[in-house]
Amino acid sequence: MDNGDIAIQHTFKGRCGAKRTIMKDDSTKSKLLKAAISIFGNQGYSGGSVRQIAELANTNIGAIKYHYSSKEQLWKAVVDHLFNKLSEAIMQDFALWPSMSPRDRVVNSTRNYIYFCAKYPELNRIILSETMQNGDRLHWLAENHMRFFIERSTAWMAIAQENGVYPKEISVLNLVFVAMSAAQNLFLMAPFVEHAFRIDVFKNDQIEKHVDAVVKLLLNE
Amino acid sequence: MDNGDIAIQHTFKGRCGAKRTIMKDDSTKSKLLKAAISIFGNQGYSGGSVRQIAELANTNIGAIKYHYSSKEQLWKAVVDHLFNKLSEAIMQDFALWPSMSPRDRVVNSTRNYIYFCAKYPELNRIILSETMQNGDRLHWLAENHMRFFIERSTAWMAIAQENGVYPKEISVLNLVFVAMSAAQNLFLMAPFVEHAFRIDVFKNDQIEKHVDAVVKLLLNE
């Protein structure tokens, strides 16, 4: 089972000079990345400090400077890492798609996406945080990750729409944003749901319940 | 037409000692509130500084200390103000509800809510920002505003569900969060949509298109 470990690309020279990558999950660098995911995901970029991150990683700010050179570079490493995880999650069952009906493809990718949103809520929190601020980091996010992701989603959604999975009259862009937010929002709001209703939306049965709700609400029978 | 002006409660003694309220939209206090809505809505609480707010309001930090005593009190005033606007927007056509079908009531409140989300996207940004951080301000938000709002929405949604507007099998809580996020998200993501697709989601025709999309996707025919 995937335990969500962080794999740091640690390059070293092989005997013929080729680069290889190994996992060092207990390295300072990966501990820093994991801590940065948590801090940036909960406090945002300006709300989180490098001292918080260093403390959470049981090291100090010098290590951040050394491994990531600056706060902004560390943030970019976090985003790259999380988008890689997203891509893995989305593509997980891609090989099975040819044998699935158009509707089942949508159900499958919806379920995989919702499970990703529950496993890594930090990515959507970071995206929203930066979208609100609308600064240079959003533009970097948009050009390096989001645009590609949204355009692929839009293309898939359009195909599903043509196959009658979604009503044809709706603008594809609205469709994408409604479907994505329906999947994400419950996990973005998890701290409130926990506080107000004592419900842990990250539990497996709650996630499944949410998948059922989204599928039943958004997909034509 | 409602121009979204900010009404500051300015109390003074009438001739029989009773308190009255008047509007002073050009007062320093209301200029500060308007600036604070923008700063807190875009930068979040920790991301926005009182100096930014004072500068945007064409005054200085002394005025903030005087009128709102602290950054946190100013933030609470912003939240109170925006939730009042939300309540106004939701209750706008309440008198007409008895003459409407259950489905039309949902369509009406959905439309009003979406128009509110487009007019004051700052409220949902503030809520999401604080929910992410999950600190004392979220608890204040939850206890003073959100819990009431969500519980009312849940009650209404349950009635709509009983009347066949929504599928009965879905958990009401999931229904509420899916419906709310479907309405909000496009406007939360407005800076990205503008950047990536050159679409201004705050234009009236875009808002109407979004209303149609949400209604068609979420409500059974």
Next chain:
DNA sequence: TCTAATTTGATACGAATGTATCAATTCATT
């Protein structure tokens, strides 16, 4: 007009921030 309350503007201060520097330590390779 005079007086007192209200409001504004400028400055000061300690705390926290990101970055930079550099000695101490650890590690890998010979």
Next chain:
DNA sequence: AATGAATTGATACATTCGTATCAAATTAGA
């Protein structure tokens, strides 16, 4: 064991933060 590179830990620095203080300016009431 020796050596040099890689990594860590501690400190310093300029900047920005929220808050506090207080004199100057404005306003309101008699």
